[in-house]
Structure formats: C-alpha cells, structure tokens
Amino acid sequence: MNENHARLCPSPEWAEFLHTEVLPDLVARVDLGEHMLEVGPGPGASTDWLRHRVERLTAVETDDRAAADLTLKYAGTNVTVVNGDATDLTFADSVFDSAGSFTMLHHVPTVSLQDTLLSEVLRVLRPGGVLVGSDSLPSDALREFHEGDTYNPIEPDKLNERLQSLGYDNIMIRVANTLTFVAHKPSN
Numbered sequence: 001m002n003e004n005h006a007r008l009c010p011s012p013e014w015a016e017f018l019h020t021e022v023l024p025d026l027v028a029r030v031d032l033g034e035h036m037l038e039v040g041p042g043p044g045a046s047t048d049w050l051r052h053r054v055e056r057l058t059a060v061e062t063d064d065r066a067a068a069d070l071t072l073k074y075a076g077t078n079v080t081v082v083n084g085d086a087t088d089l090t091f092a093d094s095v096f097d098s099a100g101s102f103t104m105l106h107h108v109p110t111v112s113l114q115d116t117l118l119s120e121v122l123r124v125l126r127p128g129g130v131l132v133g134s135d136s137l138p139s140d141a142l143r144e145f146h147e148g149d150t151y152n153p154i155e156p157d158k159l160n161e162r163l164q165s166l167g168y169d170n171i172m173i174r175v176a177n178t179l180t181f182v183a184h185k186p187s188n
Contacts, residue, residue: 126185128187131181
C-alpha cells in the first residue's frame with residue numbers, strides 16, 4: 001500500500017463515501033442473506049457498515065497488519081477476520097449467501113489473478129448466492145494516485161463477459177462515478 005492509500009483508506013471521508021455513495025445502492029438490489037464474505041476489506045471501512053446488515057460477516061484480508069488490526073477491532077462481534085489470499089480461499093464450497101469486493105480488485109496484479117479471485121468467490125457462494133462489488137474507473141489521475149502500488153484497473157466493458165465466462169449469471173453492471181456490479185451464482 002502506498003502513502004496515498006495509507007492516508008485515504010482509513011479516513012472518515014472514505015468511509016462516508018462508501019457508506020453513502022456505494023454500499024446502499026448495491027445492497028438495495030439484493031438479499032445478502034445471513035452469512036457474507038468480504039474480500040479485501042483493508043482497514044474495514046465497508047466492514048463496519050456491512051456487519052449491521054448480515055448475521056455473520058467473514059472478512060478475508062491478505063495484508064498481515066490490516067488483518068491483525070481488523071481482528072482486534074471486531075473481536076466479540078459478528079465479524080470473523082481471516083488473514084488469507086482470496087485467490088486461494090480455504091473455505092468449503094457453497095458456504096456463503098453473499099460476497100462483496102469494494103474498490104479493491106484493481107489491486108490484484110493481473111487479470112488472470114482477478115479472475116481466479118472471482119472464481120474462488122463463485123465456488124464458496126451457495127447456489128443462488130450473490131456477489132456485489134465496486135471499483136474505481138480507470139483514469140490517469142488514479143494511475144498517478146497508485147504510483148508505487150499495484151494498479152490493474154477493471155475494464156467496465158469487459159467485466160460482463162469475464163463474469164459470464166467464470167460461471168456467474170444474472171449480471172448487472174453500472175458505470176457512473178464508480179463501477180458497480182452484481183452477479184449471481186446459478187441456482188442449480
């Protein structure tokens with residue numbers, strides 16, 4: 001994580017943006033069910049909002065320090081933090097009702113690894129389960145913001161095809177100030 005992210009991601013302004021501009025619209029479209037998987041929560045700006053909307057939230061974070069901080073922050077709550085790699089999830093098949101990835105996929109270094117992550121999420125979703133997500137739109141300013149950090153933006157016009165090829169259906173993609181998407185694991 002570069003210094004720009006170290007300042008932005010834990011800030012109240014970033015949490016407010018997620019809580020008011022991104023998350024409400026996404027979850028209004030779907031039933032999150034009882035048990036949700038959050039992939040790449042970082043400092044937990046979305047975690048705090050999501051945990052009040054599901055019975056159980058499992059957050060998978062690859063960064064050791066961030067995972068340790070989240071574990072302390074959410075001890076005794078309905079949040080379980082796993083320090084792990086979302087491209088190789090340790091969960092059994094079909095255990096989560098929903099999954100979410102919020103403004104983090106562009107930190108996955110290759111399209112192939114992004115697809116592996118999305119495939120793993122599909123594997124651990126129950127039949128009929130839903131993936132909700134968001135990411136920043138590609139721009140020169142965002143590329144500069146990521147100087148010294150991984151930046152592999154999602155191409156909005158290719159996301160539907162990518163999700164379909166991985167096995168998702170009932171896909172909705174919206175491009176506005178950010179990219180948001182909803183995709184389902186087939187029911188059968």
